[in-house]
Amino acid sequence: MSKKITYPALRMSMGSWTYFSVRMTMKEAAKRIVLATNFKEPTALDDMLQRLHDADRSSGAMTNYLKVRDDRFYGSLIVAPIGKSPSFDAIRAEEKLIKKHNISDDANDSIGFVSLDDDTDYYVLDGQHRLGSIKHVVENDEIGPEFGDEEINVIFVVDESDNEQERNIKYRRLFTSLNRYAKPTDQTTNIIMEEDDAYAILTRRLVEEHPV
Numbered sequence: 001m002s003k004k005i006t007y008p009a010l011r012m013s014m015g016s017w018t019y020f021s022v023r024m025t026m027k028e029a030a031k032r033i034v035l036a037t038n039f040k041e042p043t044a045l046d047d048m049l050q051r052l053h054d055a056d057r058s059s060g061a062m063t064n065y066l067k068v069r070d071d072r073f074y075g076s077l078i079v080a081p082i083g084k085s086p087s088f089d090a091i092r093a094e095e096k097l098i099k100k101h102n103i104s105d106d107a108n109d110s111i112g113f114v115s116l117d118d119d120t121d122y123y124v125l126d127g128q129h130r131l132g133s134i135k136h137v138v139e140n141d142e143i144g145p146e147f148g149d150e151e152i153n154v155i156f157v158v159d160e161s162d163n164e165q166e167r168n169i170k171y172r173r174l175f176t177s178l179n180r181y182a183k184p185t186d187q188t189t190n191i192i193m194e195e196d197d198a199y200a201i202l203t204r205r206l207v208e209e210h211p212v
Contacts, residue, residue, distance in 0.1 A: 003117075006113050006116075009021060011110045019156060020088060022154045024151065026147055030135045033123070035128055035132060058135075066133055066142070066143065074127070076127070076152070077152065078127060080122070080123055082122075089115070090112040091111055159171070
């Protein structure tokens with residue numbers, strides 16, 4: 001019988017997807033979530049993710065970012081289960097709290113716990129470089145054990161189709177959608193927002209303070 005690992009989570013939906021927003025420690029994320037390079041057999045999804053994942057970037061610049069920045073912060077990892085979908089158990093609020101805050105039934109059913117199966121592989125669809133750097137830092141103890149206890153949000157997308165091939169096609173479509181429509185910030189925005197690049201800071205000062 002496979003072992004279950006349970007995490008606090010929110011259940012949400014968008015389009016045809018049900019998804020869970022799960023709180024995981026860095027140590028757990030490094031252990032439970034798999035990069036596409038670890039697929040057991042070559043697949044179209046494997047090919048797509050391998051071409052985008054740059055191990056040197058994860059172990060270099062992004063690892064350095066985690067090491068030197070006390071204000072480090074990563075956005076959510078988006079993950080797909082290849083096999084059994086996570087199970088969700090709602091924790092309903094007490095009647096007194098429901099009346100006090102006028103909590104709807106839909107909202108009341110969305111807070112709870114997600115259980116992951118030890119025998120299921122959970123592959124990162126979006127955030128492979130973030131995950132790669134987390135794995136590198138944890139496995140090589142680059143910061144110390146306290147980093148493993150820091151937390152990150154992990155979004156598990158779930159498709160309940162019984163047909164594994166159709167389910168994996170849907171995951172591949174989601175992957176391409178996430179990456180195809182992601183637009184990097186332009187150079188002007190980078191200059192305006194940057195707080196660590198001396199050239200960007202000086203450029204802003206020149207624009208704001210020079211009389212011309």
